[in-house]
Amino acid sequence: MNIAIPIFDRFTALDAVGPYEVLSRLPGATVRFVAAQAGPVRTETRMLTLLADTTFEQLTDPEVLVVPGGFGTRPLMDDERILGWLRRVHERSQWTTSVCTGSLLLAAAGILDGLHATTHWAELDTLAQYGAHPVSERVVEQGKVITAAGVSAGIDMALTLAARIAGEQVAQAIQLGIEYDPQPPFDCGSPAKAPQEIVELVRAVSARAG
C-alpha cells in the first residue's frame, strides 16, 4: 500500500511524522514524502528539515493521502500545482486524510465541499469559509475522507485509519508498539478544557504567525 505525505515550506513536523510513525508500521506499507521539488523541506520553526523523496509529478497514484498542516498552508490556498495534485490523487485514492490545517488545503481543492470535517481548533471558522462543515471533534470520518484536529491528533487519526485498512488487531499492535498510552501532564489540550486566558494567548500567537 502506497501512502503519500505531501510536505511544503513551513509545514508542521508532528502533523506529518505522527501519521508516518503509525502508518509506516502497517504490513506492506510504503510511506513517501512528496513535494513540489525533491530535496530538503523546512518546517515552520525553521529548526528541522525533512527530505522529500519525490515530486508531485512523479507520484500520481498513492492509495492513501495524508496532508499535514502548518502556517505554510496559507500561501498554498490558491496554488494550483498542489491543489490540482490533491484533486487528482483524491479521485483514485482509497483514503484521503488530513491533520490540522491540512484540511484547509483539502477544502481549497474542493474535496471537502459539503462534508463534515475538522482542523486545528483555532481555524474551524476558516474551514467553513472553504465549503466544509466544521466539527469540533478529534477525528472526523466521512466515507473515505478522514480529517483530524490539530497537530497531535494525527496520531489518533492514523490509528483509526490503520484499523480500517488492516483490522483492529494490527492497529492495536501498532499502538502498543509506539507505546501510545498518553498521559499528558495537563488537561488543557482543547479549548473547551484549557483556561480562557491560555486559549486567548494561543489564538493570538496563531493569528500573528500567519
Add this chain to the structure above:
Amino acid sequence: MNIAIPIFDRFTALDAVGPYEVLSRLPGATVRFVAAQAGPVRTETRMLTLLADTTFEQLTDPEVLVVPGGFGTRPLMDDERILGWLRRVHERSQWTTSVCTGSLLLAAAGILDGLHATTHWAELDTLAQYGAHPVSERVVEQGKVITAAGVSAGIDMALTLAARIAGEQVAQAIQLGIEYDPQPPFDCGSPAKAPQEIVELVRAVSARAG
C-alpha cells in the same frame, strides 16, 4: 536555550519529533539536530530522512539534551564517539533526557548508573543490564535526568520538561497549541492494558528487528 537532539541511522522519527514539536515552541528555544556527520539521517523504516544540521564536535554545550531511540541504538552501545559526547554534554547540561531506547544510550554512557529510569516496555530488562533501575512509568524524573517510555511518550516527557523550564502556563499553552487532547482509538498502549497475544506479537517483532 539550546536544545540538542542527536540522531543516527535507524532512529525512530517520532521519538525525536514529538519532543521537537513541544520544545521548539518554548520562548527563546533553538532546537538543533546533531549527528556524527551533518546531512541526511534515515529513520528505522528507511522511509523518512531528516537532516542533521551539525556534528557532535561542533555542538558541545547544549543546555538540554533529548536522546531518541530506535533499533539504531543497538550498534551504538559501545560507540565512544556518541557515548563520549553524551557524557561531556551531560556534565554541563541543565536537563538530560531520553525517549524510548534513547535511555539505553544514556545508560551505556554511564549516565543512568544507580538511577531510576524508563524505556520502551519491551526493553526494560536491557536497561537494567546497563546499570539503571528500570521503572514501568511513562515519564521518570531523577534530578536533571528525565527518561520517557516508548516512542509517543516523548510528547508527555517534553511537556513535563517545558513546565520545568518555562512554567506551567507556557507548557499548557504549548499543549493547547498542538491540541494534545489524546483520544486513542484503543486502550492498549501499554503491556498492562493490551491483550496478551498482542503483547507477544509486538515483543516478537521488536526482538527480530534488531
